[in-house]
Each structure stands twice: as C-alpha cells, then as structure tokens.
Amino acid sequence: RKEVEQDPGPFNVPEGATVAFNCTYSNSASQSFFWYRQDCRKEPKLLMSVYSSGNEDGRFTAQLNRASQYISLLIRDSKLSDSATYLCVVRNSGNTPLVFGKGTRLSVIA
Amino acid sequence: EADIYQTPRYLVIGTGKKITLECSQTMGHDKMYWYQQDPGMELHLIHYSYGVNSTEKGDLSSESTVSRIRTEHFPLTLESARPSHTSQYLCASSETSSGANVLTFGAGSRLTVL
Numbered sequence: 567r568k569e570v571e572q573d574p575g576p577f578n579v580p581e582g583a584t585v586a587f588n589c590t591y592s593n594s595a596s597q598s599f600f601w602y603r604q605d606c607r608k609e610p611k612l613l614m615s616v617y618s619s620g621n622e623d624g625r626f627t628a629q630l631n632r633a634s635q636y637i638s639l640l641i642r643d644s645k646l647s648d649s650a651t652y653l654c655v656v657r658n659s660g661n662t663p664l665v666f667g668k669g670t671r672l673s674v675i676a
Numbered sequence: 677e678a679d680i681y682q683t684p685r686y687l688v689i690g691t692g693k694k695i696t697l698e699c700s701q702t703m704g705h706d707k708m709y710w711y712q713q714d715p716g717m718e719l720h721l722i723h724y725s726y727g728v729n730s731t732e733k734g735d736l737s738s739e740s741t742v743s744r745i746r747t748e749h750f751p752l753t754l755e756s757a758r759p760s761h762t763s764q765y766l767c768a769s770s771e772t773s774s775g776a777n778v779l780t781f782g783a784g785s786r787l788t789v790l
Contacts, residue, residue, distance in 0.1 A: 600778070602779075607715075608783075608784075609766055609781035609782060609783055609784055610719070610766075610779075610781055611781070612778055612779070615778075653719075661726065663709060663721055663724050663734070664779060666718065666719045667718075668717075668718040669718065
C-alpha cells in the first residue's frame with residue numbers, strides 16, 4: 567500500500583464549480599500535512615498547510631481527519647487558472663523527508 | 677524571484693557523457709533534495725542532504741551521485757549518461773528551524789540523453 571494515496575483524476579469541471587479532492591495516508595504517526603500545486607512542466611509550489619482544526623485561504627479549504635487518516639482540499643468557484651495537479655504531502659515523525667502523493671489532476675473548463 | 681537556482685534548465689547530450697546538474701540556494705537552508713519526475717508522473721526522491729558532508733539515497737534507486745561540500749550547493753552527477761536517464765530533475769531545499777519542513781523547489785533541469 568502506498569504511503570500517500572490520491573485519486574489521479576483527471577477531474578474535469580466547469581468554471582464556477584466546487585471540487586473536492588481527498589488524500590489518505592497510512593502512517594498514523596504522520597505529523598504535518600500540506601497541499602502543493604504543480605502546473606504543467608513547472609515545479610511544485612506550496613498551496614497551503616493543513617491544520618488539525620481545518621483552515622481556509624480564499625476559495626481553498628483544507629481539512630484533516632486524523633481518525634480516518636485523510637486530508638481534503640475543497641476549491642470553490644473554480645477558475646481556469648486553477649487547472650493544475652494537486653499534490654498531497656505528508657511529514658512523518660523523525661527527521662525523514664516529506665512523502666508526496668502522485669497528485670490529482672484538475673482541469674477547469676470554460 | 678527564485679532563491680533556488682538550477683542549471684542547466686535544458687540539456688540534450690549523447691550517451692556515455694558525464695553530466696553535472698547544478699543546484700544552489702541563497703536561503704541558508706540546511707536540507708536539500710533531488711527529485712526525478714517524468715512528464716505527467718509522480719515525483720521520486722533520489723538523494724537528500726541534511727547538511728554539509730551529509731548525503732543520503734532516496735526512495736528511488738539512481739545511478740547518480742551527489743555531494744554537499746557547501747551549504748548552498750548540492751550538485752548531482754551522472755558519470756555516464758544513458759537514454760533511461762532522460763527525465764526532469766528537480767532540486768529543493770528546506771530549513772529545519774521552521775518546523776514545518778516546507779520545500780522550495782528550483783525550476784528544474786530537463787535532461788534528454790540521445
């Protein structure tokens with residue numbers, strides 16, 4: 567079983583739609599959680615950290631469910647510019663490198 | 677504005693040549709990483725370093741080697757390039773003190789071996 571699992575998509579949604587991605591992680595000792603965004607042929611960039619209480623940044627809402635070991639990302643009022651691959655990232659305990667999921671591809675269509 | 681620089685951005689080279697991909701960061705980060713990513717595919721960690729004179733192999737076996745003689749510099753070397761090495765190589769860095777271990781990536785080096 568992969569340590570971080572995501573539905574690869576693609577999710578094809580119209581502009582203005584609300585879309586949600588889930589990500590599951592296998593290590594119950596995981597400590598920190600992030601969503602990164604990667605545009606086509608570009609490097610990944612941090613979108614937002616995910617806090618236990620849930621957090622919001624404009625149209626983006628991230629939530630963490632430790633009991634079920636999943637993280638979610640909700641995008642409201644989708645824009646064409648939201649089209650990208652969204653990477654779920656987990657930091658385990660100790661001094662180990664971050665673990666990246668394979669990513670979920672989103673295409674927002676006019 | 678990039679604080680982590682990779683050169684070359686693009687390289688096309690013949691089989692058997694020695695290649696060094698350069699990565700430098702100006703943020704004073706102690707941790708640096710090399711990832712390999714084929715188009716449309718997942719990131720694979722191939723090497724990382726937690727400080728000067730410290731290097732570790734990542735999850736994906738790689739024929740490349742790395743060195744960390746200076747904090748800001750983390751070059752990756754392929755002694756004899758092969759077509760199977762064709763890929764994008766992404767360098768990243770992070771600092772320990774922030775606690776969050778957020779990665780900053782370079783723009784990548786796209787390697788094609790003929």
